[in-house]
Amino acid sequence: MAFDPRTPFQRRTAIDAGVSAKALRGPRFRLVLPGTYVAATTILTPLVRARAALLPYDGVAWVSHASAARVYDLPIPTIADEHVSVPRAGLRRRHRGVRAHVGRHAATRWVKGVRVTEPLMLFVEMAGMLTLVDLVVLGDAMVRRRLFSPQELVTFCARIDHKAVSAARRGAAYVRRDVDSPMETRLRMLIVLAGLPEPQVNLTVRDERGEVVRKYDLSYPEVKVAVEFNGRVHVLVPGAWEKDLERRDAIDGSGWRLLPVISSGIHGTPEQTLIRVHRVLLARGLPGVPLHLGDEWRAHFPGHADAA
Template sequence: MAFDPTQPFLRADGMEHGLSDKVLRGPGYRQLFRGVLVSSSTPPTAVQRVRGALVLQCDEAWASHASAARVKQAPIPTIADEHVSVAHQKMRRHHKGMRCHVGDPTGVVVERGMRVSGDIPMFIELSGQLGLVDLVVVGDWLVRRRGISPAQLMTACKRSRHKDARKAWAAARFVRRGVDSPMETRLRMLLVLAGLPEPEINLEVRDDVGELIRKYDLSYPAVRVAVEYNGKLHVEVVENWEDDLERRADMDEDEWRLVVVISPGIYKDPLRTLQRVHRVLLARGLPGVPLRLLDDWRPHFPGFSDAA
């Protein structure tokens, strides 16, 4: 292949193609890892760094764990190191800023020109890096964006011999169809881990002729309660704000109760969110609502990790 400095390359390869050590150390090139460079004219991206990690490995290596998730653009939190896998212990190469694992190459696929873990193997690998809620976020994303069914995910996790397969299976049990965003997953998990009945996802309310009137992120249709996460977009875009006002007026006419949750209700004060929803469900008489909330949610949400 022709030498392309806009793609990560080994320093030795650059020098073989006429680039001096002085030039390679200058502002025209950026170091991704020790001995791996790329032209400074290219914007730094997460995928570029994954490519750089694979340059240091053998041709049979593949991006796995968090690095595979970055290639697929799965919603994961920040994880500093890159992760690659090889088929045998003797093939491992260790470098600063990189973790090299031994894995099963059977499920390896090619995406964006790179060898990466398949969707389900990646989910199982991530179970060793992510907590329960973040892993369910990935699972919901796989179902909605990648066409995997919750049943497929559960079966694969149950059959897997991966050392973290049990954690993956525990998360797969909470994965559902039709979830629109990571924040909806987090909100649902907050409610369920606190012992509240699991809400229905994306309930569609239609009129007498079958026309769609409203759609609720999370709801308890038996008692006409909806719980929704509203991001900044609902406030900053005038059209969204006006639509929300009209929608709430229609809900009032139908005797629906809407509990709106914003970012601080997940990341800053999740207990207040739980108390709000709990009070409404008790007042509306939903069967199965406990008189006292469980504490199982506390280790999984910001500010409450000391409860783990």
């Protein structure tokens, strides 16, 4: 194949193509991974880095774990290094910046011209790298992208043999359809891990003619309580705040109680958020609400005041 510096290449490939070592260190090229380069005009996307990580493996490896999640453009926290998998341990190679795993399953598909772990197996792989809440955020996003359904995920995790299967099964049990954003997942998990009944996701309310009048992120329709995450759009988009106030007036007129939650109510003061939700659910008589909040949420939301 002709040498194309717009895609990742190894040092020896460039030298064989007539590019000097001095030129590789110059402004025409940039380092992707140790020993791997690309033209300086190429943007270092997750796909470019994944291709660079695969170069030493001559087609026997595939992109997996965090690198695969980044290629799929899924929401995960920052995780160091690129990650690839090979079918047996003897095929692993030592390369700085790349972690090689043994993936005997070889459950893969092609995405954007790169071989990557298929979605169900990727969820299990990530169960060994993520916290419970981050794993459910990932699962909800994968369902939203129609990579699999919640039931397909539960069934797959029930039969797979993998070192992270216990964490995968627990996370899969919390994955839901119709979740609009990672922050909605985090809010739902905060509520559930505190021992409160699980709210319904994305309830659609219709009028007597069947017309949709409103939707609620998280709700308890039995007692007409809705808990919603309000992002920065309510502040930054002109007119959004006014429309939100009009919507709240309509909700109040229908007997619903709306509990808005912002980012700091999840990351900074989650206990205050839980107390608000708990008090309203108790006051409205929702069955199954405990008299006292549980403590399991504290391990998953370390930004709370008690962490200090």
